[in-house]
Amino acid sequence: MSTYSIKDLEQLSGIKAHTLRIWEQRYNLLNPKRTDTNIRFYDDNDLKLILNVALLNDNGYKISKIASMNQEEMRAEVMKLTDRTLTHDDQIHALTICMIEMDEERFDKVLSTNILKLGFEQTMMNIVYPFMSKIGVLWQTGAINPAHEHFISNLVRQKLIVAIDGQVVSSEGKKFLLFLPEGELHEISLLFASYLIKSKGNKVIYLGQNTPNEDLLAVYKIHQPDFMLTVITTSPSSENAQDYLNLLAKRFSETQILVTGYQVIGQDLVMPSNVKLMNYIRDIKELLDEVNLVSEEK
Numbered sequence: 001m002s003t004y005s006i007k008d009l010e011q012l013s014g015i016k017a018h019t020l021r022i023w024e025q026r027y028n029l030l031n032p033k034r035t036d037t038n039i040r041f042y043d044d045n046d047l048k049l050i051l052n053v054a055l056l057n058d059n060g061y062k063i064s065k066i067a068s069m070n071q072e073e074m075r076a077e078v079m080k081l082t083d084r085t086l087t088h089d090d091q092i093h094a095l096t097i098c099m100i101e102m103d104e105e106r107f108d109k110v111l112s113t114n115i116l117k118l119g120f121e122q123t124m125m126n127i128v129y130p131f132m133s134k135i136g137v138l139w140q141t142g143a144i145n146p147a148h149e150h151f152i153s154n155l156v157r158q159k160l161i162v163a164i165d166g167q168v169v170s171s172e173g174k175k176f177l178l179f180l181p182e183g184e185l186h187e188i189s190l191l192f193a194s195y196l197i198k199s200k201g202n203k204v205i206y207l208g209q210n211t212p213n214e215d216l217l218a219v220y221k222i223h224q225p226d227f228m229l230t231v232i233t234t235s236p237s238s239e240n241a242q243d244y245l246n247l248l249a250k251r252f253s254e255t256q257i258l259v260t261g262y263q264v265i266g267q268d269l270v271m272p273s274n275v276k277l278m279n280y281i282r283d284i285k286e287l288l289d290e291v292n293l294v295s296e297e298k
Contacts, residue, residue: 002145004042013054027067055093092131160191170201177225179207183235200288232261
């Protein structure tokens with residue numbers, strides 16, 4: 001079972017720590033435990049509770065009414081809300097609850113309902129991708145158990161692979177080589193980029209996780225892609241990212257290299273002339289629109 005500080009609860013629920021303390025004192029909503037050194041902490045049950053409270057409160061339920069509900073009543077009201085509401089923040093809350101409870105069936109229902117209402121791309125852009133980015137950061141800081149992140153990542157990965165397989169590639173499209181650096185295993189952003197690229201009719205050579213440098217070079221020589229794209233979430237570290245980008249730029253000097261990820265966004269890095277930083281997944285979408293526009297004009 002994971003443990004959380006009140007700041008972790010604030011990050012995951014969006015409710016200020018000060019407000020949580022007031023609710024804890026006034027309504028006995030939470031039951032913090034204490035370490036041997038008398039430091040307060042919260043467990044998975046506390047997190048699930050406060051996520052449900054946040055969702056209900058955001059949708060107009062008074063905190064006094066929420067505090068009077070038992071666990072089953074609260075869960076039933078949350079289920080009703082997530083079945084009918086299209087608010088992105090509400091759906092992200094619902095996915096977070098599914099993650100903490102390891103509830104695969106409920107997660108699939110929330111995701112499938114949104115895909116039916118919004119479409120796959122909009123669901124990914126506005127709900128799943130922000131959710132995964134948030135969870136990724138929390139996993140890195142130790143705020144959530146790695147098992148939670150792996151559980152959700154595998155479910156999202158399955159959805160993405162099915163969606164990618166359904167895309168049709170155009171013979172007129174550009175060629176993209178997608179890979180993750182050696183030691184990098186966080187694949188969701190790369191898979192979503194693959195979906196976006198193929199949805200625009202472009203061809204994808206997908207190497208995936210933990211690609212050795214020599215293998216990358218061998219595939220590059222065979223396919224001569226127009227673009228290379230990578231996501232650096234954990235490896236290489238931010239301290240080594242500049243050297244890695246310089247190496248990529250030198251080895252693949254004839255190709256436009258697109259990079260994004262936690263270790264490069266917001267860092268004080270100098271981008272070589274053939275390397276372009278993508279701050280968000282929307283940047284990749286905008287670039288694809290530009291590439292398609294140029295192709296159509298030709």
